[in-house]
Amino acid sequence: MRPVPARPGRKLGPIAQELSSAHRAWLDPMRETYLHSGLTLSELSVRVRLAKSKTSELLRGIGLYPRWEIIFSLSRELKMPYWPLYRLWRQAALEAHKSREWVDRCTEKTALMTSHAAPPLDHRAFRELVESFYSLYAQVFLDDEQRDIAVSDTFDILWLRWNDALASPDTRRFAWNVLRTTVMARTPHVDSRPALGWAAFDTVALQSVIAAADRVDQIAETLELFTAMSRLPDHQLDVMVLRRLCGIPLEDVCALLGIPPATVRSDERHAVHFLESVICPPETEGKTA
Template sequence: MTPSSVPQQPSGEPPSRRGRKPESISKKAGASHRAWLEPVRNRLRASGLTLDDLVNRSGYSKTRISELLRGKGYYPGWEITYSVVRALDIPIWPLRRLWTAAAREADKDTTWIENRIHEVQPLQPEEPPLPHQGFTEDMRRPYTAYAHAFLQSDRRARWVIAEVFDILWLGWDEATTSPDVRRHAWRLLRSRVMLRAHHHDGHPDLRAAAFTTVAQTHSDDLADRFAAIGELADLFDVIGRLPEDQLDVTVLRYLCGFSQDSIPVVVGLSPVITHAMDHHARGALERIYRHDNPGVITP
């Protein structure tokens, strides 16, 4: 966070103390709820404001603000959420989109969501920082392809990518002060995809991708197709058990079809490390899965 983004005290002076870390987020808070709540808590912690400061700035009681910050009780309305994020000088547009998605996750219907939003004055248009816009334009295609490989749905993949880009906007200052923006963003993407991907024996489950791969073949023989699905499902199950970086490089290169030269820019690793990950992954797959699978793992 840059100094200019830290909320100022009424006197105009920056906060002189770091606020106490809020209690842990309730286990009942869903994945979409945490998507906006965690950045809000991070901004509060970085700002140095206390809970009392936030109460004074927002106009809501300490009990209600505390419950909001912990994701406890009923899903919060937009009015109280808006008052908190405005007090912390957080971009409103991406936060409202994340709040809306989480409201749906909390089984709030469209009428409830729209009524809560209408309780707050209309927002002025807000644009993300230009570097953020450029970054998202460059990464949208590979990020979406990676998400689709695990989620097997265009709609779910686009939704997760929109969530990732909004979270990245909220924490853009943090991203730009990290050692590598690309690596920071990739780890964020990976965490959100894995949060919603199916898992098998504690590993991301890629077996459903076998159906998509076989569907792209031109064989009209149903028996051949079923045999291919079974064989590929076994292979993809093994791929899902690779270490994280090896898995990511393998998925991007062999399932998504990206060139070896383009992958380092996507995952935020050097070409040398990316090549090593590819080499190690291929070696592991050849040891574990010795069948010939043309078109899946190729030199």
């Protein structure tokens, strides 16, 4: 990540805590782009013809949901790609209960400017390589509709932040962190840990998890296993989901996460050991002490 240039004036305040994940999906990249632009709030507000206080509120997610014309003007001054920003803005607007008529009215004047755009060639190539794997991962936590939204949002966010992804130590790891953040923002949590969805029962390698833990042979016990898996550290949970629930080969998991095989094997081994330690073995009928 590029260092944030020093700028005069009051520092931009934090994003509102109650902001939805869909709203943050486009606001976070816009804030980051602004913070690294070298512009002050005063300069930016003059360029987009919006009061400084309103510009500050918009970049903090405070107040009414902003109209697309304003976001479009900001994106032009910050040199952000319009199309992924528009799709993220539109999805957040609908989730904020804005009508489709309201969305359409907001985009009438800029429709031609936000259509027929294509991401960078290397972004498209990357998406072709990983999209099916990303969908398998998201399916474990989300229903079909939410899975598709999360994966689509991931690639739109990556488009907005593609230069940062390329400049990072590992583009694959950068992209995976975007996917994970996006999926987890839409995943129900219990005691601050992600809940595996019902789709996890349909994963092709469920039986291999059962065999590895060597404890589970009924639905109730499978639920116990999923609860235990949710307690794993994030990196171990990801490895177990990819390897044991999605059945993805070791070399592909390494490529997705941007980590070496030894690390994947270690995470998998420690995860299985943890699961075996917390899932009680079934009592053996007639067993004597």
